[in-house]
Amino acid sequence: MIRLIALKELRSLFHAPSTWYLLGGLQFMLALSFFGRLDEFLQIQSKLVLLANAPGATQAVIPYFFSIVALVMMMFTPVFTMRLLAEERRNQTLPLLLAAPFSSSAIVLGKFAGLAVFLWLIVLVCAAMTLTLALGTPMDFGLLAANACGMLLLSASYCALGLYISALTNQPLVAAIGAQAVLLGLWLAESTASDGSRFLHSIAPTGHFQSFNSGLLDSGDFVYFLLFCAFFLLLAIRRLDNNRIYG
C-alpha cells in the first residue's frame, strides 16, 4: 500500500508540466553556480600551486556547490510538499484514502516515500553533474559520497517536515509558506547562533549537514536525521488520525 501511494504521488508529480519547468529551472541555476565556482577555481589555480597542501578541484568546488544545493532545496522542498495532504483535503479526496483498508501511517509513509524519491532524484542528478570534474582532474570520491549522502538525508528531513505542515491545513499555499518559514527559521537560528550555543546548532538540520559537507560521516548526525524524519512523520500520522476523531 505504501508503494502504491508513493507511485501515485510520483506519477502525479511527473504528469504535471509545472514539475518539469521547475526541475529545468533548478538544474539550470545549480549548473550556473557549479560552473561559476569551477571558473573561479581555475582562475586562482596558478597561485594555489605555490601553496603547500593546496586544495584540489574537488575540495574547492564540491562542498561549496553542495551547500548551495542545500540552500536551494530548503527553498524548493516546500513547493513540492505543500500539495501532499493539503490538496487532498481541499479537493475532498482524503475520504478515498481514509475509507480504504489500511491505516493512516500507510498514507503518510507512502506520501513521504514518493516525494523523498523525487527529491533524491534531484540530488543524484546534482551529484552526477559534479562527476564531470572527473573528466579533467583526479577526484576525491569520498568527499563527493559524503556530501551526496548528507544531501539525501537533509532532503528527506525537509520532506518530512513539509509533509507534517501540509497535514495541518487545507490550503496548499499556507502549507508551503508555513514549511518555508519553519525551515528558514531553523536555518537562521543555526547560522546566526553564537559559537557557544550548542543547542541551536544541534537542533537545526543544516548544522548537522555541515559535517557531511566537510567530508565527515558522523553516526550522531545520521541518528539526528533519522529521528528528525521519524518525529515529523509520527506527528503527521497523529494529525491524520485526529482527522477521524475530530472530523
Next chain:
Amino acid sequence: MPILGYIGHLLQLKERNRMSEAPITLLAVDLSRRFGRHGAVEGVSLQLRRGEVLGLLGHNGAGKSTTLQMLSGVLLPHSGRIEICGFDLARQPDQARACVGYLPETPPLYRDMRVEDYLEFAARLRRVPQGKIAGALAETMRRCGLQDAGRKIIGTLSKGYQQRVGIAQAIVHEPEVVILDEPTVGLDPAQIRDIRALIRELGDAHSVILSTHLLSEVESICDRVEIMHQGRLIYSDTSVRMKQFGGGNMKLEDIFMAITRNHAQNDARTEQAPEELS
C-alpha cells in the same frame, strides 16, 4: 378478486422471509457523534441485509452524512458499535473497511487523472488482486456507462459523468456494503434514471445504503426507509408500507412532513412538561 389479493399477500410474505433470511452485512448499534457541543447524531441503530437497499431520508443537516461517514470508517463515533460483514470497525478496521465502498457527498476524484487510471488506483487501494484488476475495471465501467470515457481526464468530464466515476470507484472492488451519500444530486433527469437503475441493480447482489432528501428516489429504489431528524432516527419501515401511511392516499411529501412535524411537536411537548411524563 380476493384470490388475487391472497396470492399477493403470499408473495409479500415470501419476499419478507427471503429478506429476513439474508445475512446481515451491516450492523450499527447506538451510534452517537458530537461536533463540539452540538450533537450531530444521537443513538442511531441500523441494520442492513444482503440484497437490500436502505434509504436514509431527512432534511439538510439531519445528520445523514455524518452517519454515513461513521459507517464508512472515515469518522469515529463517540459511542456505539459498527459491524461490517461480522468485523468490528473499531477493532478490525482493515477487514471491515475492505467490505465497504463509499461515495462521499463530493466524489473524491483526482481531477488530473484519466478515468481508467483512477479506477485502477481505487481498485488497488482496496487490494483487488493483480490478475483481477482488468476484469473488475471493464465490468465496473460497463455498469456505470463509462466505456467511452476511459481515456478521458476526469477534470474535463461533465458533472454527471464525474458522479458516475465516483460511484464506479465505490463498487470497483465488489464490496458487500455500498454507501452512497446523495448519489443523484446535481444530475439531469436522464442521468438520474440511469443511476437509479444502477443502484437497483447493485441492490440485488450487495447491500446499499444511500442518503437523500428526494422522496421520489426512496419510492423508486429503496426497499426500506429510515427517516432521520435532528440526529435521530424517528421512523423506519418498508417504503411500500410508508406509502400506506395515513390511509394510502397521501403523497410522500405530505407523509414525510407529517412524520417530522409529529416528531417536532412531541419534542416540544416533552420539553415543556417533563415532570408530567415522569
